[in-house]
Amino acid sequence: MNFQRVFSLVKKDLKKMIREPATLFLIILFPVVLTLAFGASFGAIGGTVSTTYQIGVVNMDSTGPYPQWSQHLIWNLTNTEILKIQDFSDNETAQADLIQGKIQAVLLIPDNFGQSCNSFWQAPTNSSLWVNTTVQLYLDSGSMFATQAIPPIIQQVLTATVYWEQPISTPRPIQIGSPSLVQASKLTAFDYMAPGLFAYAAIFLTMTVAQSFATDREKGLLRRINITPTTSTEFMTSQAISNMIAALIQVTLVFAMAYLVGYRPNIGIVSFTLAFVIVLIFSLCNVGFGLITATIAKSPGAATGIAFIFIMPQMFLGTFVGSALSPSAQAAGKFVPSYYVTDALTSLLLRGAPISSPTILLDLLVVSICSVIALLLGIVMFRKYGKA
């Protein structure tokens, strides 16, 4: 491979990015405007205003033999600042308020809650002696933020109340759903959206790549490059590099804008780096989709339209938008690569999960496989049918 050719093509693409208004908007201004708009709309701007959730609590264990456990849990929930606790004497009244949208969730503490806690502390390592129970949590399915934000907060408070600093992976007598590593302190709606937003910006690379190839083909520029000794490998490498640089600029801008509007994920440099790497790998997937689009499209205008075949499902099913959709749509999300990018970034940035967490590694693997397949398919299709 001749790097003089590769770098001169990369340089050309970067100049295009800066000099062509449409490309500049899609790659640089769009993520900036998007982040600022979402930051302003969902409470990140200012940084001091935090979203609170109204939670109704029905304590069935207030008259049991060990009521101090449930009282301690309620006290800890009240102290989170993000939750506003409202006591209900029975589940029916609480459910009525939930249906009317007065509260966003109902937490039902079972009558054997204290007994269960006690049994755990009497024999922490002998699960056969535990009294197992389940804390029921009902959520307002109409609120995407409630469904996303409340369960991890409740889980964290419950863990801190009942188990103190016990390792999270050990079995427990009390369950409320999937365990989480969320640090729920002054989180805004924007904090829950930000990971999806990073994926969201990169998705539009599909359109940029498709338009660029379709335009160059229409103007005879691809044919002209093809007359030089430049090989397909050199040309495609240059495209991969320049689009990864574009993705890097986009993600950096989104991070910078998010930081400006008050987004402060409590993670280290290694997690930050991994977040960037995941988005960069994902950008290759979108280069592949862009090439497939350019192969199908006969003109730059058609390329813009066809690009949405890849953009829309990824945008609606795989980013922050997806959590507000129906269960079947959420299940469909597992078939788009952006879902795994958002999932990995949520684990890293929101839940503060370590980079070695199985969820993140699995997500990274899926995104990498998808990217390799999309890119190879795009290259093969474009070389065979798209150059003419």
Next chain:
Amino acid sequence: MVIVIDNLIKRFEDVTAVDGLSLEVEKGELFGLLGPNGAGKTTTINVLCGLLEPTSGSVSVRGYDVRKEPRKVKELIGVCPQDTAVFSYLTGRENVELFGNLHAMPKEKLKKNTEELLRKLSLLDDANRRVGKYSGGMRRRINLIMALVHDPELAFLDEPTVAMDVQSRHAVWDFIKGLKKQKKTVILTTHYMEEAEELCDRVGVIDYGKLIALGSPKQLKDKFKAKNLEEVFIQLTGRRIREEL
């Protein structure tokens, strides 16, 4: 012979664009390929530079089969396409340097050639302006420079002066004459008969993909008892134009 075309046939589905063309071009020769629109000139050039695969027949450039060794051929040639193909967001100089880099030219040589060609085609003052702001004639000239910056042994110039004003056309003619002095082999397609007469050592007239006449402008004029090449061309291809009308 530096270019050997032997019984070349190129079909696009049911259309035969080139139909059994055989031709040889010597080193240092300036060869004109003439013919009406759709005669097969550009298709022949596209096969010569490896953009199109021949349906049958063989084409070799300095002994390299364009089908088997297209990269070798691409290293030897410079192609100026009929439609200007330039990156409008790059400056004139950047366009030229990009194509020099794609031919892996050494930096110093690239700089020297770029300056020299920009000067010869009177684009030095506008070299740092974006090509998107150029006039049509300036775009055509930069299109030509991009094809020749790497100092190729063979140049394929597909209607390089079309839609140029008289001054620009004469500047390009002088430039092409300069290539001839440097002993470059040039294949020139053109619709301007006076251009072919002025520049070409030999011309080949093709119609319906077939070679219908071959010789120096003088030989053809003598053979068809014509005052100029245009009269020869009309005698040879007028039937087709009349049929089309």
